[in-house]
Amino acid sequence: MYLDYFGLQEAPFSIAPDPRYLFMSEHHREALAHLVYGIRSEGGFVLLTGEVGTGKTTVCRCLLEQLPDDCEVAFVLNPKVTSRELLATICDELEIAYPEGNQSVKVFVDRINAYLLANHAAGRRTVVIIDEAQNLSVSVLEQLRLLTNLETNREKLLQIILLGQPEFRDILARQELRQFSQRITARYHLRPLAYEEMVSYVHHRLQVAGLARAASTDLFPRSVLRRLHGLSGGVPRMVNLLCDRALLGVFAKEQRRVTPAILRQAAREVFGERPARPVALLRWVGVGVTAVAVAAVVAAGVYFYDGGGEGVQVLAAQSASDEAVDEAPPGEANEAGEARALDDLSWPGSVAPDLSGALALQGLLARWDMDVMPSAGADPCAFVQELGLRCLRDRGNFRTLEVLDRPALLRIYRDEHSYEVALVGLDGDRASLVVGGEERQVAVADIEAHWLGEFTLVFREPPDYSGNLHPGARDPFVLWLDQRLAEIDGRDWEPRTRPDYDERLVQEVRRFQLSRGLQPDGIVGSKTLIQLGNALGSAEPRLSKAGS
Known part of the structure; x- marks a missing residue:
């Protein structure tokens, strides 16, 4: 509708996946690196989680482009099925024949195992990609684990990539799924775009659609982009929806650029008359969510981080109290039940x-x-x-x-x-x-x-820790680290004769970092120390009731 008005060749903010509009942020590249690492490792499961619209599918498409030609891939797009139905889907995707009307899980498993062995003998690899993995039942997850039991002395014959929403991490933390979770060789949680990344993302899409860089900068002023980041939280899908509606508003009002008022109206249309709080925050808190946070974002009186430096700028004068608020904030029941x-x-x-x-x-x-x-x-x-x-x-x-x-x-x-x-x-x-x-x-x-x-937290360092431990170092702290990792893994500890941070221990640290959602760089720094304390049940004060 507005393409000719702006001189665009096509709609720049369509939510349809188009490889020409591919934009890889730093987080997307890190996520891709984790998937590649997992695929090239000894096998098992690779996990990528992220909120709806953060780009999990985009990362997966990039992975497919890097897979060699000798790799067979099966896609499972609807995992809300029984074990038998899932196995049938995998067979269908890999073109594995099975008896018509078959109701036996064993028949499916035997056919898949035979296919995997034949592929391996021919020098081919097999990968199954499951989207919306948070919908998998515990019984289906257990069936998937059993599928990965087929292996040689060096590697597993089936690798499974799981794409899921954040709640899938909580599912995998259950006691009955500990065996499954231990087989995840790489995991990454995809975060939304940072402010400057979102700015580049918006300009990138406009330029692919035919708009010059200078024109795209004029169309979306910096002050509007800061508000856009607050409303969308940097989630690409929400950025697309808000930008598309904002451009429609500019066209309808016959203006030349997006204004704060137009963006606020776009947010009302996308989120409803009373918009949800910023999608960036990605934490739906149920019925009765206060509109105070909503008004603080939709109104012009919001404070945003200026990605160009360390400081904070006050970008508008209108207060959140200018918006009507008639919903009560979330509350808790007192002793009287009120x-x-x-x-x-x-x-x-x-x-x-x-x-x-x-x-x-x-x-x-x-x-x-x-x-x-x-x-x-x-x-x-x-x-x-x-x-x-x-x-x-x-x-x-x-x-x-x-x-x-x-x-x-x-x-x-x-x-x-x-x-x-x-x-x-x-x-x-x-x-x-x-x-x-x-x-x-x-x-x-x-x-x-x-x-x-921004946050600052306090923790206690373990004994002999003298700073970030890098691979190849010789440090007395290595002895403590080696013993603690053995304790976490539930294995007997074999005392070391030398405090060398060698490749074996580095790999153990990397696996631990991956299991805790950290960058698997093998460097033992503050976050790794904190997660070691969490895994060991240290007596430090915690935020959560469970950790207290």
């Missing part, structure tokens, strides 16, 4: 904002049973180091914090001010915060609407 509204995130007026850092750090260290009060403006990492602790500064989202499972310091941007709070507990869609010395129960949606993803 719903109690969650607390507000705002800074207490009776406390000086310049004390926020000290009060947040005090609240965090209280979880370590340390009754200390840092001075205002104290650097948290330097302060905790004096107490024998270490800190990690990083960026992420609430899923990142859930995985690390440690209390953390967050910086909140609200009402044209910023201040620090301590995240000390996490339970579903609610969080326990220390705000200005007060502990509050706050909706996760409210926090995410005013948080840019």
